[in-house]
Amino acid sequence: MTYTMIDTYENDTYYIRFTHDFINLFKQYCSGGSYVTILYRLFGLLPQDFYHYLSKEYNATFQPNPYVKRHIRVQFKNKSDAIKYANEIDKRIKYFVDRGDFK
Numbered sequence: 001m002t003y004t005m006i007d008t009y010e011n012d013t014y015y016i017r018f019t020h021d022f023i024n025l026f027k028q029y030c031s032g033g034s035y036v037t038i039l040y041r042l043f044g045l046l047p048q049d050f051y052h053y054l055s056k057e058y059n060a061t062f063q064p065n066p067y068v069k070r071h072i073r074v075q076f077k078n079k080s081d082a083i084k085y086a087n088e089i090d091k092r093i094k095y096f097v098d099r100g101d102f103k
Helices: 020-029 036-043 047-058 079-098
Strands: 004-008 014-018 060-064 072-076
Touching: 004 079, 014 079, 020 079, 036 047, 036 079, 047 060, 047 072, 047 079, 072 079
Parallel strands: none
Antiparallel strands: 004 014, 014 072, 060 072
C-alpha cells in the first residue's frame, strides 16, 4: 500500500491511516479540513452514503471517537476487510495519479 496503512485501535480493531505520500499529494486540497473528505470524493459519494457503503462492502463498524469531539471512528474487526478497503483507496488514487491529475 502506497497511500494508506493499517493500524490498530486500543479495542483491537483495525483502521486505515494515511501515509506521508497521501498527505503530500492532498495537503493542497485540505487546508483546515479533514483528509477524510478526500475519501468521499474518491468514491463519489455523499458522506452518509459513503459510511453506508463502508459498512456494506467492507464490514466497517463505527463508534464515537473518545478523543475527538463530534468525530466518528471507522473500524474493522477483521484485518482482511481493512486491507481490502485500503487497497481500494490506493487503486483509486493511483488511477488519478497515473492519469496526470496531480501535477
